[in-house]
Amino acid sequence: MQHYDVIIVGGGPCGLAAGIEAAKSGLSHLILEMGSLTESIRQYPRRMRFFSTAENIEIGGLPFPISGVKAGRDEALQYYRKAAAYYKLNTKLFQEVWDVQKQDDLFTVTTTTGDLYQARKVIMATGYFTRPRWLNIPGETLPQVSHYYDEPFKYSFTNVVIIGASNSAVEAALELYRHDVNVTVVHRGDDFRSTVKYWLVPDVKNRVREGKIKTVFDSVVTQIDEKSVTVNNLKTGDETQIPADFVFVLTGYIPDADLLRRCSIDLDPVTQVPVFNQETFETNVPGLYVCGTVLAGIYTEKVFIENGREHAQAIIDHIMGREVHKVAELIQRI
Numbered sequence: 214m215q216h217y218d219v220i221i222v223g224g225g226p227c228g229l230a231a232g233i234e235a236a237k238s239g240l241s242h243l244i245l246e247m248g249s250l251t252e253s254i255r256q257y258p259r260r261m262r263f264f265s266t267a268e269n270i271e272i273g274g275l276p277f278p279i280s281g282v283k284a285g286r287d288e289a290l291q292y293y294r295k296a297a298a299y300y301k302l303n304t305k306l307f308q309e310v311w312d313v314q315k316q317d318d319l320f321t322v323t324t325t326t327g328d329l330y331q332a333r334k335v336i337m338a339t340g341y342f343t344r345p346r347w348l349n350i351p352g353e354t355l356p357q358v359s360h361y362y363d364e365p366f367k368y369s370f371t372n373v374v375i376i377g378a379s380n381s382a383v384e385a386a387l388e389l390y391r392h393d394v395n396v397t398v399v400h401r402g403d404d405f406r407s408t409v410k411y412w413l414v415p416d417v418k419n420r421v422r423e424g425k426i427k428t429v430f431d432s433v434v435t436q437i438d439e440k441s442v443t444v445n446n447l448k449t450g451d452e453t454q455i456p457a458d459f460v461f462v463l464t465g466y467i468p469d470a471d472l473l474r475r476c477s478i479d480l481d482p483v484t485q486v487p488v489f490n491q492e493t494f495e496t497n498v499p500g501l502y503v504c505g506t507v508l509a510g511i512y513t514e515k516v517f518i519e520n521g522r523e524h525a526q527a528i529i530d531h532i533m534g535r536e537v538h539k540v541a542e543l544i545q546r547i
């Protein structure tokens with residue numbers, strides 16, 4: 214079995230940044246990714262636009278030239294693929310990692326198909342997007358229900374219910390309404406979330422005022438059927454049916470805590486934030502690191518590409534025994 218200096222689990226922007234830093238430092242590396250390269254971004258809504266300006270999501274010091282200011286999904290996919298090719302990153306795609314175990318000074322990484330890889334150091338960069346927050350209600354696994362919004366045209370002239378009131382929910386509601394979809398947003402709170410991007414707020418609120426997007430606040434969906442959802446009003450207890458040909462459950466995502474635990478990483482029982490050194494990103498398992506959004510626990514909105522990409526340099530500095538690059542304090546840019 215070939216031994217690597219570093220194995221990186223996850224081929225998102227932060228995992229790729231770690232691969233680049235390893236390659237720059239002359240470390241042999243392998244990136245194991247359960248899907249395609251930058252699988253999470255590939256799953257983003259097709260017409261989404263990043264809120265960050267392009268230079269803030271660059272990796273490896275490679276410029277990200279676009280004609281506008283903020284990149285769309287396809288531009289980001291092109292950019293990260295080109296970055297991986299430029300640095301000749303060693304990737305194995307469609308390889309889902311099941312666990313990472315340390316014996317003496319060597320880690321063995323096992324995939325779900327039983328393949329084994331070994332390395333001196335391992336970096337977990339598995340993000341959060343593979344794990345939707347399930348509501349665990351009847352009907353949630355029906356084929357017309359999805360935890361990922363994709364594109365608007367499929368849904369024109371149908372009834373769509375969106376569960377959630379965050380950025381993703383608001384962006385989907387606006388795009389669907391503009392493609393002749395009868396949209397209803399159901400949310401347990403009494404308004405859209407306060408974290409919704411400020412430039413979206415007047416747009417969505419005006420559409421709600423005009424009756425073009427319907428909202429059912431203070432309410433939860435208790436059941437999904439083939440053509441409708443059942444909604445329970447948390448204040449009055451009233452139960453109503455809303456027509457729904459399609460349902461998007463956009464209630465967020467959370468890092469895979471089970472995977473981290475299987476790798477012997479300790480997690481805070483409430484926040485699910487892994488135990489790690491704030492400067493070196495090394496976990497309670499010496500030689501095993503966390504990088505990017507995976508370290509956010511339930512606070513997924515606090516770590517994104519802009520700040521998560523910086524973890525890579527600190528980790529590789531630590532592995533190389535160099536002075537560790539200081540990662541900037543978290544900046545709330547949203």
Ligand SMILES: Cc1cc2nc3c(=O)[nH]c(=O)nc-3n(C[C@H](O)[C@H](O)[C@H](O)COP(=O)(O)OP(=O)(O)OC[C@H]3O[C@@H](n4cnc5c(N)ncnc54)[C@H](O)[C@@H]3O)c2cc1C
Binds near residue numbers: 222249257264516517
């Ligand atoms: C719609 C949307 C818009 C966004 N816009 C911005 C923005 O403008 N600016 C910004 O900075 N951030 C933005 N974000 C957040 C940002 O995309 C994420 O924080 C970012 O992808 C984190 O990078 P990552 O490499 O840590 O994780 P990811 O990009 O999620 O990569 C993790 C990778 O690990 C893989 N993986 C998971 N488990 C395993 C396993 N067991 N074995 C092997 N591989 C595995 C996944 O398939 C995935 O490819 C946005 C997010 C969304 C949803």
